[in-house]
Amino acid sequence: MNSLTAALDRVYAQIAPELLEIYKDLHRNPELSMQEHRTAGIAADYIGKLGYAVTRGVGVTGVVGVLRNGEGPTVMLRADMDALPIAEDTGLPYASTVTATDTEGRSVGVAHSCGHDLHVAWMLGAARVLAEHRDAWQGTVLIVFQPGEETAEGANAMIADWDAAGLPRADVVLGQHVMVGAAGTVSWREGVILSAGDSLKVQLFGRGSHGSQPQTSIDPVVMAAATVMRLQTIVSREIGPQESAVLTIGSLQAGTKENIIPDDATIKLNIRTYDEGVREHMLQAVRRICCAECDASNAPRPPEFTTLSSYPLTDNDHAATARIVDAFRAQFGDAVLQSKRMAASEDFSVFGRTWGVPYVFWFVGGTDPEVHAKAKAEGTLNRIPSNHSPRFAPVLDPTLETGLQAMLSAASAWLCPTASTKGDTA
Known part of the structure; x- marks a missing residue:
C-alpha cells in the first residue's frame, strides 16, 4: 500500500456512499x-469544489481539472463519459x-452498457483523495x-482544443476500463493490449429496374453480395x-421492395488488427476488392468510401507498465493478472501518441467473483x-473500491516516487 491508497483506505467508508449515488444518477x-x-x-462542478482549476468545453463537452502540488511530474488520469445507443435490459432499480x-435522426434507447458511468465515479473519487x-x-x-x-471522436476533439485552452501536457497518461473479470482483480499487459479498429461505409452504385427485367439493370444487391x-x-x-x-460486415442495406432492383447498396464493415502493417494491408484490400467487384459488375461509377470511426492501437509503454505493475502487486498481491490482447478498441492512446509520452491502459474486473469462478469452471x-450488452451490469462491491485503488496506485508510481525513481517519468 502506498501513501495515496493508504489515504483512500482511511476515508473510503466516508466517500463511498456519495460516489455510489453519483454513479447511480449517471x-x-x-x-x-x-x-x-x-x-x-x-464532473466539472465536483472537482471545482475540490480546488482544481477547471476548464470546460474542451473538445465540445470534455472537462479538464488541473491540480498543482509542488515540483514533480505531470500525470494525466482519464475517464470517458459517453453512453451507448442501447436500450438497457438489466432490471436494476436505477436502470x-x-x-x-442519434446523429442520423433516429430515436434510440441510451444506456451505460460499457461502464463509463463507473469510470466517472472512479475519477471523481480519485480526484477527491x-x-x-x-x-x-x-x-x-x-x-x-x-x-x-464510443465514436472515436472525443480524444481527437480534446487534443484539437488542448493547447489553445492553455492546458499543460502530461509526462505520462493513465487510464482504466471495467471489463468482465472477477471483481477485485486488475489486469495488465505490456505492449499491445487493445486492437486498432476501423469502421467504413461503402456505397455501391448500380442501375435500378423492375424485378422482372433484371437484364435492364446493374444489380447492386448481387454486387454487394459478391463483395x-x-x-x-x-x-x-x-x-x-x-x-x-x-473483418465483420455488420450492415448490408439495399432496396425497399421485392420487385424493385435498387440503384445502390450500402455495406458497413468493421476491421480489428494488432499490427500497423496488417491494418494498412486490410484497408487497402477492402478498397481493392470493392472496386474490383464494381468493375466486374460494370457499375456506372466507382464505390464511395466513408470512414465512420478509426481507433489506433493501444500499445502500452513497456517501462511505464512495469512501474505500474510493481505498484499494483504491492497493493493487490495475487489479484494482479496478466491480460491477453483484447479485440476491443479505444481512443485513449491519442493523448500519449500526440504528445510523444508513455501511456498505460489496464482493466478492472467487474463480475461477481462467485459468478465468474463458476462460469470459468x-x-x-x-x-x-x-x-456493450444491454444486460452488462458491473457489481459495485468491491469494483468501486478496486478501481479507486488501481487508479491511485498507478498515479503513485509517479507522484509518490521512491528515492530510486524520483524524477524519472519514463
Whole structure:
C-alpha cells in the first residue's frame, strides 16, 4: 500500500456512499457521444469544489481539472463519459429508460452498457483523495473527463482544443476500463493490449429496374453480395496464420421492395488488427476488392468510401507498465493478472501518441467473483453479459473500491516516487 491508497483506505467508508449515488444518477441519466453536457457539468462542478482549476468545453463537452502540488511530474488520469445507443435490459432499480436522437435522426434507447458511468465515479473519487491528501504526493495532476470514446471522436476533439485552452501536457497518461473479470482483480499487459479498429461505409452504385427485367439493370444487391463474400477472404487468404485480424460486415442495406432492383447498396464493415502493417494491408484490400467487384459488375461509377470511426492501437509503454505493475502487486498481491490482447478498441492512446509520452491502459474486473469462478469452471465465461450488452451490469462491491485503488496506485508510481525513481517519468 502506498501513501495515496493508504489515504483512500482511511476515508473510503466516508466517500463511498456519495460516489455510489453519483454513479447511480449517471447510470440513470446516460448521454450519447459528444452530447454529455449533464455528465460533464456534474464532473466539472465536483472537482471545482475540490480546488482544481477547471476548464470546460474542451473538445465540445470534455472537462479538464488541473491540480498543482509542488515540483514533480505531470500525470494525466482519464475517464470517458459517453453512453451507448442501447436500450438497457438489466432490471436494476436505477436502470436507464432514457431515449435520445442519434446523429442520423433516429430515436434510440441510451444506456451505460460499457461502464463509463463507473469510470466517472472512479475519477471523481480519485480526484477527491488527491485534493484532500496533498501531503501524500507531489507534482501536477490532470483529471480528464473525455467525451465521445464510443465514436472515436472525443480524444481527437480534446487534443484539437488542448493547447489553445492553455492546458499543460502530461509526462505520462493513465487510464482504466471495467471489463468482465472477477471483481477485485486488475489486469495488465505490456505492449499491445487493445486492437486498432476501423469502421467504413461503402456505397455501391448500380442501375435500378423492375424485378422482372433484371437484364435492364446493374444489380447492386448481387454486387454487394459478391463483395461481402469476397471481403471474407482477406483474413482467410491474405493475412498470415501467425497474425490476427477480424473483418465483420455488420450492415448490408439495399432496396425497399421485392420487385424493385435498387440503384445502390450500402455495406458497413468493421476491421480489428494488432499490427500497423496488417491494418494498412486490410484497408487497402477492402478498397481493392470493392472496386474490383464494381468493375466486374460494370457499375456506372466507382464505390464511395466513408470512414465512420478509426481507433489506433493501444500499445502500452513497456517501462511505464512495469512501474505500474510493481505498484499494483504491492497493493493487490495475487489479484494482479496478466491480460491477453483484447479485440476491443479505444481512443485513449491519442493523448500519449500526440504528445510523444508513455501511456498505460489496464482493466478492472467487474463480475461477481462467485459468478465468474463458476462460469470459468463450467467453460461458460462467454455467457456472462459483456461490455456493450444491454444486460452488462458491473457489481459495485468491491469494483468501486478496486478501481479507486488501481487508479491511485498507478498515479503513485509517479507522484509518490521512491528515492530510486524520483524524477524519472519514463
